[in-house]
Structure formats: C-alpha cells, structure tokens
Amino acid sequence: MRPISNSFIPNFEKDDISLILKLLFRPRLWQKGKFIEILEKTFTRKFSFKYSFAFNSGRSALLAILKAIELKENQEVFLQSFTCNAAVNPILALKGKPVFVDLDQNLNLSPDDLRKKIELSKKPKAIIVQHTFGWPSQIEKIKKIAQEKKLFLIEDCAHSLGAKYQNQYLGKFGDISFFSFGRDKVISSVYGGIAATDSDRLARKISSFQKKLLWPNNFWTCQNLCQPIIFSISLPLYNSFNLGKILLYLARKLKLIAPAVYQVEKKGKLAKVFPKKMPNALAILALHQLKKLEKFNQHRKKIAEIYLKELKGKRGIKIVFQERENNYQPIFMRFPILVKKRREILKELKKRNIYLEDGWSETPIVPKGSNLKKFFYQENSCPKAEKIVKEIINLPTNIKVSEKEAKKIGEMIIKFSSLD
Ligand SMILES: Cc1ncc(COP(=O)(O)O)c(C=O)c1O
CATH class of the missing domain: 3.90.1150.10 (Aspartate Aminotransferase, domain 1)
Incomplete structure (x- = not known):
C-alpha cells in the first residue's frame, strides 16, 4: 500500500509528472520565459485582483510586501502564533519586530488578543492575518481594528487559495495579500508564490522590487522539478525493504531535492534563495495546477x-x-x-x-x-x-x-x- 500523508507530493498526479518530465529536458524554459507573466495575468483575472506579482515563494512575496509598506527597524508586525517560520523571517530580514497573537477557536488570529497587544505596542505598523488551513479568519473584526489603528492589513493566504468569505475570495479583504504554491499547499509548483493587490501605489512598489530581483539559479529550479519525480519513484517502494525511504534519504543528502525549510530559516534568517523571481518552469507547473x-x-x-x-x-x-x-x-x-x-x-x-x-x-x-x-x-x-x-x-x-x-x-x- 502506498503511504498516505499530508506532505508527500499531495497535489501531483500523473499529468503533472509527465509535464515535469517534458520540462526537465528543456532547460531553455527553466529561468526566463513568457509563462511568468501568463501566470500573473491568469491569477489576476481568476481572483479579481488589479495586480499580481509572481515570486519564487510565498516568503519572497511577503518580503516584497513588507518592503512596499516600508517596514522600518523596530516597527511591529502583528501575526498569529501557530504560523510557519517562513512567514516571520521576512519581518526579521527588514529588522521589524514580530508580535505574536493568540488563537481563536479556529486556529486563526484572535481579534481580542490582537486588540490587547496593539494597545501595548509602541510602533505598530501592520497586521498579517492568516487563514489557517483554509478556514477564513474573523476578517471583518480584524479589518476594523486595522482601520481604527491605521495599520496595513496583509492577508496570508498561503493555505487558503479558493476559500471565500461572504462569497468573496480570501485575499480581497486586506490592503494586499500573498499566496503560496509550496509543495504541500492548496496547489503546488514545489516552490512559488504570488503577491496580489488592488492598490496602485503598493503595486508600483512591488513591481519595481520584483524587477530588481534575480532568478534563482538553474540548479535550484532543477531540484524543484526533480522533487515530484523522485517522490513518485520512491513512494511505491516506501516500505519494500525501506527502499523508498533510502532513495529519499539519498536524494536529500545528495541535494537532488531542496528542503521545504532551510536550516538557517529555523534560526530567524532568510535562506539565500529568497527573495527571487519565479522561474518560468515553475510558473508552467503552477498554471497547470491552477486549472485543477x-x-x-x-x-x-x-x-x-x-x-x-x-x-x-x-x-x-x-x-x-x-x-x-x-x-x-x-x-x-x-x-x-x-x-x-x-x-x-x-x-x-x-x-x-x-x-x-x-x-x-x-x-x-x-x-x-x-x-x-x-x-x-x-x-x-x-x-x-x-x-x-x-x-x-x-x-x-x-x-x-x-x-x-x-x-x-x-x-x-x-x-x-x-x-x-
Ligand atoms: C501560513 C504560511 N505563511 C507563509 C508561508 C510561506 O510560503 P512559502 O513556503 O511559499 O514561502 C507558509 C509556508 O511555508 C505558510 O504555511
């Protein structure tokens, strides 16, 4: 029996694997290419945003957003506990200060605790509201607090692509939002993310930040194309004399696949590969997944x-x-x-x-x-x-x-x- 898991290439089906196999043999398509813009335009249209900007991860998209709102040293960003270090590191990278807020009954940010912690804050700048595992947060109450206190409201939609509140897609309630196409997210291109907004001013800033970024090198893109292939070979053998487990262990050791979280990220630092542009090959994958x-x-x-x-x-x-x-x-x-x-x-x-x-x-x-x-x-x-x-x-x-x-x-x- 094949293993069941949240994390073992949960979104990759046969058609994705054959697409990746084709891409692996066409390195000319890996870095630059027209599919990055096609992904942005498709996303903008599908979720009724005015602007979308693709990056090589959600964390890169968040960094671009924090730059755009001009987060300065020691300014405080409120975000919920029970979050991923990838959502905190961009704040630290800009020398901002994360302030952690406790949870409501749905694993989302508690508006009551948020209010308390903002009252104690000296330099509040922004609130990041996460919709944990695709369950909408108490966005109306949180938006009201953000407006009262004149704070930027950033929606972390890494888990919530396609979820709605009052018939409106999540991501449309704040000033700006970001999405992730990480390996175990709603859809996946192994790594990838988008920042989206209706604000002309923020869009101008994100656009100029994005233009200045480099692409990740081809080795990194190749690692991410190889990841679903290596998993799809290893998983059927997972328990046949541990063959699959050994294959995955070797692939990690030999760096044939990239980790979901780099070691330095557990210590509050961004890995070198963030922030970067979205590689064309991963944009092709993301577009294919978006259809599903x-x-x-x-x-x-x-x-x-x-x-x-x-x-x-x-x-x-x-x-x-x-x-x-x-x-x-x-x-x-x-x-x-x-x-x-x-x-x-x-x-x-x-x-x-x-x-x-x-x-x-x-x-x-x-x-x-x-x-x-x-x-x-x-x-x-x-x-x-x-x-x-x-x-x-x-x-x-x-x-x-x-x-x-x-x-x-x-x-x-x-x-x-x-x-x-
Ligand atoms: C809640 C949350 N926010 C942000 C991120 C960052 O997304 P990415 O992995 O695409 O950088 C993640 C995932 O790592 C996440 O789970």
Whole structure:
C-alpha cells in the first residue's frame, strides 16, 4: 500500500509528472520565459485582483510586501502564533519586530488578543492575518481594528487559495495579500508564490522590487522539478525493504531535492534563495495546477465531510472546524482535530503507513526546531496556541486520499484514541 500523508507530493498526479518530465529536458524554459507573466495575468483575472506579482515563494512575496509598506527597524508586525517560520523571517530580514497573537477557536488570529497587544505596542505598523488551513479568519473584526489603528492589513493566504468569505475570495479583504504554491499547499509548483493587490501605489512598489530581483539559479529550479519525480519513484517502494525511504534519504543528502525549510530559516534568517523571481518552469507547473484548483478543493470538502461524520461527538476527539455559517466557505487544506493521545495515535497510524506528522504541531512557530527566541516569541504569550500544538493532528484531505481511505482513517482515530 502506498503511504498516505499530508506532505508527500499531495497535489501531483500523473499529468503533472509527465509535464515535469517534458520540462526537465528543456532547460531553455527553466529561468526566463513568457509563462511568468501568463501566470500573473491568469491569477489576476481568476481572483479579481488589479495586480499580481509572481515570486519564487510565498516568503519572497511577503518580503516584497513588507518592503512596499516600508517596514522600518523596530516597527511591529502583528501575526498569529501557530504560523510557519517562513512567514516571520521576512519581518526579521527588514529588522521589524514580530508580535505574536493568540488563537481563536479556529486556529486563526484572535481579534481580542490582537486588540490587547496593539494597545501595548509602541510602533505598530501592520497586521498579517492568516487563514489557517483554509478556514477564513474573523476578517471583518480584524479589518476594523486595522482601520481604527491605521495599520496595513496583509492577508496570508498561503493555505487558503479558493476559500471565500461572504462569497468573496480570501485575499480581497486586506490592503494586499500573498499566496503560496509550496509543495504541500492548496496547489503546488514545489516552490512559488504570488503577491496580489488592488492598490496602485503598493503595486508600483512591488513591481519595481520584483524587477530588481534575480532568478534563482538553474540548479535550484532543477531540484524543484526533480522533487515530484523522485517522490513518485520512491513512494511505491516506501516500505519494500525501506527502499523508498533510502532513495529519499539519498536524494536529500545528495541535494537532488531542496528542503521545504532551510536550516538557517529555523534560526530567524532568510535562506539565500529568497527573495527571487519565479522561474518560468515553475510558473508552467503552477498554471497547470491552477486549472485543477476547483477539483482539488471540491475533493477536500468531500473528505472533510467524511471526517466530520465519522468523528463528530466521539469521546476524546475535538473537531476544530465545525461551524456551519453560510458566509464561511473554507477549503480544508487540512482537517485538524485535537486529541489527548497525540503521539500514541500518530505512532499507531505510522505502523499502518499513514504519516500525519506534517510539521504543524508541537511548537507555536512551526516546524519543530525553530528557535523561538530568534523569532522574539515569548513563552506563555499565546497560551491557547501553546496548548493546541500538543494536541493537534492534521488529517489529510488531498486528492491522493480516497473517500474510503478517509473513512478508514476516521475509524482508526476513534479506535486508537479510546485505547488505554
Ligand atoms: C501560513 C504560511 N505563511 C507563509 C508561508 C510561506 O510560503 P512559502 O513556503 O511559499 O514561502 C507558509 C509556508 O511555508 C505558510 O504555511
């Protein structure tokens, strides 16, 4: 049986792999090319923005945004805890100060804690509002606070491409927003991201920043083209005498694939490859995946319904996303649950070839190993986030998980959470 996971090339299907194989043999298409602009135009049209700018990652797009709003030394940027270090490093790169805000009941930024922390702030500049795992944040309340305090509102839509609030795409509520096409995101080009806005002024600044950037070198682009190929060869062999695991280990050691987070990034520094322009080859991949966005997100909703049906009301299991207000149109990039026996459940699932450790747990700035001090994170400053990271399991909703498998995962979770 092939492994089930949140992280093993969850969005790449046969057609993506054959596209990548063709691209691998055409290095002339890797760096510059017309598809970068085509991606930007397609994105702009599809999500009704006035402007979109492609970069080699969401973190590069965020850096461009922070430059555009002219973030200065010691100015404070408010963002939620339970976020990725990739969303914090661009603030540190400009010598800004991240201030972490605790969570609401949906793993999103709490407007009440935000207000409290802004009141204590000396140099507030901007709020970054993340829509965790594709569930819309309390954007109206947060927007009101941003307007009252005259702060820039940046939407972190790394998890929420295609999700809506009141029939409007997320990303359209703030001054400016960014999206990620990272390996385990809503759609994927292994690495890639977009900054999007309706503001002429911010767009002018982002555009001039983007023009000055270099492209990543061809080795990096090649690593990212190779990543889905190497995974698609390794995964069917994952447990045949550990052959797949060995292949992946070697590919990482030999640097045939790039990591999702570089080691320096866990210490509060940007890796050298950020910020850079979007490579043409990855733009081709992103465009191809964008065509499948509705299919992917429909599937995610269907799988989430199955988990909800299986797990609702079961002892020892708390479902995080369960409100059913009509104005919320989430996309469930994951289906998080809270359990008491997290480690034991993950261990049992692993024995059955289900790998749900996706990095989004154990620490309020993910992934594990991120040095909290380097990110100015003060222990106990976000008690809710610090508690949930010890209890969370993120169930997979990606296109590789069938309805039957989702039902089975639900049954297993119930079984293992009631074991003594
Ligand atoms: C919430 C969040 N914001 C921002 C990012 C940065 O996106 P990227 O990986 O494309 O740089 C990520 C992912 O790493 C993320 O999970």
